[in-house]
Amino acid sequence: MIETIKEHIKEIEQFVSTSKDEIETFRIKYLGKKGLLNDFFGAFKNVPNHQKKEFGQVVNQLKAAAANKVTVLKQALENTTDTKGQYGDLTRPGEPIEIGARHPISIVKNKIIDIFSRIGFNVSEGPEIEDDWHNFTALNLPEYHPARDMQDTFFVQTDPDILLRTHTSSVQVRYMESNKPPIRTISPGRVYRNEAISARSHCFFHQVEGLYVDKDVSFADLKQTLQYFTSEMFGKSKIRLRPSYFPFTEPSAEVDVYWGLETETDYRMTKGTGWLEIMGCGMVDPNVLQNCDIDPEVYSGFAFGMGIDRIALLLHQISDIRLLSENDIRFLDQFKGAL
Template sequence: MLEKIEDLLVEVGNFSSANKDEIEQFRIKFSGKKGIINDILAQFKEVPNEQKKEFGQKINTLKQAVEAKLEGLKNATTSTILFEKDDLTKPGFPSELGTRHPINLVKNRIIEIFRSIGFAVADGPEIEDDWHNFTALNLPEYHPARDMQDTFFIETNPDLLLRTHTSSVQIRYMEENQPPMRILSPGRVFRNEAISSRSHCIFHQIEGLYIDQNVSFADLKQTIQYFTTELFGKSKIRLRPSYFPFTEPSAEVDVYWGLNSETDYRITKGTGWLEIMGCGMVDPAVLANVNIDADKYSGYAFGMGIERIAMLMYQMSDIRMFFENDKRMLEQFKSL
């Protein structure tokens, strides 16, 4: 048995390799649970008493030799790897650049435009109550206009719902602050609609609100004129009479896109005009609901769908592309 250990010591001393797999096999062979050292230790009880001391010393010598060999091989391998990593003459690996989502790109651009004329950003919860989402906005219970927005209600509490517009943020802000106020409320909204190339049950809105003394419809028109010129580079707009429960008078805003290409004809249906948002003067009943004196203050509000603006800016025909996380589409926005 002592001679076998001597042979093993010679084998350990002669072993050399830079291959990780070979080094691991060497470790398992000698130091593994079923390795040579444990096998020899299991035979220790069969060694005559007079040889046990020498036998034990030899086993320790073998064990230390294996550990020293493994440590030496580990250091040599690590040094080689570090040298390879620090070799500045080797070609590098390019790092992939990330990109912002097109919805965020458009949202940030809109916020930037309105911030330049004094609008601040306000936020609110996506799970709303009936008061802030409907009633305070001049949509009392059983009001027929509620049917305009198919709503996701919370089953366990019928007073709670997923907000259908970010106008609820404006109500919360007006409850907590007094005029003058000039805010934007961007965010995600939810409506129980069929998903198609033009509509989705989840989308993003950005709404604006300005309340102060002597605010007029002319102020609203001038603000929208400035916005369309900055965002689209197009200054020709028109306002068509419309209806929203929380504004009076109300209007739809169209921007003249032009008819310079086949795409222009397609997206404007041959008219050259594109609808981009709704707007109007804040209804005095809404101001009364949030304890703002409608005789002293007036204001305007506007709102638009961010997906709709993004589809116009990037000439995209299917709203579902914004929600599919297709890298082929997202990579097109790396330079933006």
């Protein structure tokens, strides 16, 4: 009989199941009121005296093995059931997912890109750490040119020829060097100028500049392009161009959009005139085209540039430009759901 019990112990050790019914049948077989374990305990009185000790030990081993096997299988079954319930029950309420917010700079930049992409402009990018040629000289700003003083520049001390770009016009130079007309591109990006940080200005900000070079491009093409942009961006189609000066365009102009005087805020923003300056523009200077190996006798072009930060402040009525770079969650949460 001892050998029979040992065979049952081996059978218990080998038993494996993931079925709740099979595990229960197994438990009843060995541990139930009418199970084998009770039968073996009942047979104890018939065992010869010299085998009683060994018989008792083997029966206890059988009991421990059966009880342990049932416990292990039930725990494994419960873990499997919990996992299926967690991921398989589609009626369970989902865990709330916190929705992020686009940054106002990204919102405005994406809208500008979308507007110009509709009329054939692609997007070009370039390095933020530039050399003197691409940032100044190629743009009709040779060394010692007084217009260089218009832009307080961050130079790299170890190499005075290397600097943080002061405008994204440097990207336009690189694009013209590697592409031939017709060229129609916009260049959004971050720029740097050594200016005091205040509610109205910062030492870094974002610009987007546009360039169109082809045969017979005129100032009328520039005006029509900008009128389309202001209509799409602000819902305002009335613009005016005031003569201005930029070293890399000739003639040059400042662009104002008629914002109106419907509210007190309109009066404050436009200083009571109804007009709001939004960008600079002009016809590309022939020297710039020549510096980029484009024949100014054959091709002409226009360029424009605007501050993304300024438009973001305007559209979202933000009073302090520093809020755009402080990453305050309370501020950014206001733009949830914006595209």
